[in-house]
Amino acid sequence: MNTSIRFAVVGGDLRQAKLAEMLAADGHSVSVFALDRADINSSVTQAANIHDAISGADCVVLPLPALSSADIINTPLSDVVLHLDDVLSLCSSEQLICGGRLEHPRICDYFVREELAVLNAAATAEGAIQLAMEAVPITMLGSKILVIGFGRIGKILSHRLRSLGADVTVSARKYADMSWIQVYGYHPVRTDSLLGNLRSYDMIFNTVPAKVLAREHLEGVAPSCLLMDLASKPGGMDFSAASQLGLKAIWALSLPGEVAPLTSGAFIRDTIYNILQERESSL
């Protein structure tokens, strides 16, 4: 972005607050609203109301997720209640409106963009490693770890774990993924052959949003094994069975915003820049 743009950042958590500051640091003019409890520096204008925030903006940025329920904008750092429809009614047709996890004809959902998904997967992988380090009495170095699934998170997580010195096995269903797993230096196994072969792992990370770790799988896991589910709802692990079996199981959701809000804000910024760039090129 070479030219200065006027942004309105409305609602959201620490990521949006950081996003506002970073947009301003890049030379853009930024006003925020409904981020009252965030400590935002003075390069950003605190708008007195939603009307002031939005009027004059080239681009209105709603949070990730954009809505907390029905049509209420997600404003965890403010007591203000903002209805999506009311906000949209303040916007003109020239204004670009971006929001996360929100299908709406008027709004560009930045969360569905692949480049953000990849970056978020990297932050998720790192957050998972942090949580695992906190949870286990062993080092990653020398641990025997299984990663189930070789999608975005599986790819990056395996890469990071191996480079921390773990002995990494990755399960996948497709033969091509088995080749990739081999090429990157992990041990490949078929996801459908996991049953009965889980005893030796110190940690198991699931990334597949399907019940790959059922009760019969968990019964074969070592008592000291850490189980971490990184798959979005409905998850891939029978948590109630894990609990009955006395296994340590963590369902880690929304890691990027939690463990690295600043980096996550930067990821959103970059994605919004890409959206603006594409719009410009297509004009």
Added chain:
Amino acid sequence: MNTSIRFAVVGGDLRQAKLAEMLAADGHSVSVFALDRADINSSVTQAANIHDAISGADCVVLPLPALSSADIINTPLSDVVLHLDDVLSLCSSEQLICGGRLEHPRICDYFVREELAVLNAAATAEGAIQLAMEAVPITMLGSKILVIGFGRIGKILSHRLRSLGADVTVSARKYADMSWIQVYGYHPVRTDSLLGNLRSYDMIFNTVPAKVLAREHLEGVAPSCLLMDLASKPGGMDFSAASQLGLKAIWALSLPGEVAPLTSGAFIRDTIYNILQERESSL
């Protein structure tokens, strides 16, 4: 493959010879034909003629590429001339016939399988590094290297170059690939912004099968820069311009079979096992 299978390996180069030996080492019964000049160990049966080789086989394996021209089977290690049609006429409908780079209703083309393509990309990346090491008077350590394209070869090549200590920049067109490039620790650049920004590289590897390095690009390259094109025909580099400009340019094709015939044979074996496994499951 738990059960013993009867294979006929017909024609081909060193890869097929190694393939035959490896199949036999796995406990299968293997006969070969038209591999006369290969030094194959005694675990493999040398068939007296094509009829003997094929009759009784469960699976007939043709080489990669299967044909050298029109309908003649590729037999660089033999003076025998085998017409594809003649060979096929010897096969019964129960026999599985596999061959590489050959579209034919009766033949399963193992070369189009993604898992083989990935493994071959890994061998190609390694071969490219070997050729580059031979060609330059500098170490990979500390070199400034550009990899154009982030497909299969680009992904593995960047990974290997970085781990040899090179400073790796990767160009791609899609924003999502830019994210992956960043996440793996390389410098991302847009392929459409390369023009005028090539001066600082010690080596440039192209993996994109489209003219990404035209004369005007090459005019901006340092005189000592090594150019290597890994893209299949028509390639991605103006070789005639490179030559006129006095640049060192290498078009490296078919690396896997050349630099690592044994490993390449193993890759073909694994792929054929996968094909057999799938057939079995689908019965």
Added chain:
Amino acid sequence: MNTSIRFAVVGGDLRQAKLAEMLAADGHSVSVFALDRADINSSVTQAANIHDAISGADCVVLPLPALSSADIINTPLSDVVLHLDDVLSLCSSEQLICGGRLEHPRICDYFVREELAVLNAAATAEGAIQLAMEAVPITMLGSKILVIGFGRIGKILSHRLRSLGADVTVSARKYADMSWIQVYGYHPVRTDSLLGNLRSYDMIFNTVPAKVLAREHLEGVAPSCLLMDLASKPGGMDFSAASQLGLKAIWALSLPGEVAPLTSGAFIRDTIYNILQERESSL
């Protein structure tokens, strides 16, 4: 260790408890004392008193550190008070007595052994990464990190940070270390040139036990930078200046036992095995 050995594990924290279990798992006969509050499995004999624990043992293992003060053995998991002299008076001259961080003519100090120091450095590096991940709102991926010193911890920490995707600079004093730093792919800088060049780092890890980060250095650090001192006392950072400047500074000591007691126990076990092996070879 092929032959079964009788061990007495006396006092200590979770590491010694795990050590006792692992020795027993290796087929040795193990009795423990003064580990009352540890949950030790039944493969290990709980001795009724120190005399029972020690009598009949081939090797007596005291904790790390062996003493909590003067001549009192370190027993954080028990209310028993054990004087070193009393324990030693129970030991015969044939028994091998090992202890950590304890100079005594009768006791083999396993902590001074280089192989344990290296393994502990690896656990320290991992622990430091865990603490840093918890403390910062950014990912390691893409962070600009300075590691001061290229001794054991510096070497492993740089290696791990780089493989997590950080941009790693390492400072050292010796030219040879500068070469190593370059060869492993980090940016080398001279430790004596740090002053005035610290502004750009997101995190600074010190591993040098000498005042390398004085007030004037800290004044040049970015406000959001995380400072972590991994050097043993007296440390290498002016913590009071850091606090006055409002910088986030962590002095992380004794990480291995804290973040990875099980692995640390295994490290002690391996070292004791080495000691026994050497004794045997020298007989």
Added chain:
Amino acid sequence: MNTSIRFAVVGGDLRQAKLAEMLAADGHSVSVFALDRADINSSVTQAANIHDAISGADCVVLPLPALSSADIINTPLSDVVLHLDDVLSLCSSEQLICGGRLEHPRICDYFVREELAVLNAAATAEGAIQLAMEAVPITMLGSKILVIGFGRIGKILSHRLRSLGADVTVSARKYADMSWIQVYGYHPVRTDSLLGNLRSYDMIFNTVPAKVLAREHLEGVAPSCLLMDLASKPGGMDFSAASQLGLKAIWALSLPGEVAPLTSGAFIRDTIYNILQERESSL
């Protein structure tokens, strides 16, 4: 080096030629002699005779190795015969004289400097990988490789081989080295336990200058295994036994200058700068 220095580069191979050009590129005034057959660019002055080359120089750089025999300077790129004594008699006491592999009270031997040895080890490791890639029909990816010795070359070679996807075992004698090997993710074995355990390796690299691979070791090696000796004379492998056993064995000496003369020249330059810096600081 902030100030411009006058260098005389006398004799040597391509490395010295490149060194001369790089010194000139850094802004220094450089004259060369006895490099007739090198193609050196015009930023460097070709001296008419040794007297012209040396007179006025602040620093005289002799090659690596400095002498080809007795007291004759090593001049492979020239027919000039230069006696060391004659050259020295032309030098004043203020001039710094540097040379490689030459013990002489008047000459600073840059080859003994640890920082150059480390950099050369990195170039050696890379050269060894290049030679191995050329010699074997398999990829490094997936190869089972043994590196004997964990000194400078062993450290870097293991690091590079592992990152190319090989399964790396490293042998050492000291327990501390075994810890380092484990910490970096290779399999540690004791050098004195190699006998009888070599069958499974695809490649064996020796870095230890002592007979570690005697006939009885080689008898246990797989017929297809590549043996490479990187140890300086007398080497560490029984080459005559290897030859009698029909094993492929390579003794790779002086790799840096051969496979990467340009980088090697840069390493010498950096080392000479360090020498000058130290002299300046010590004044």
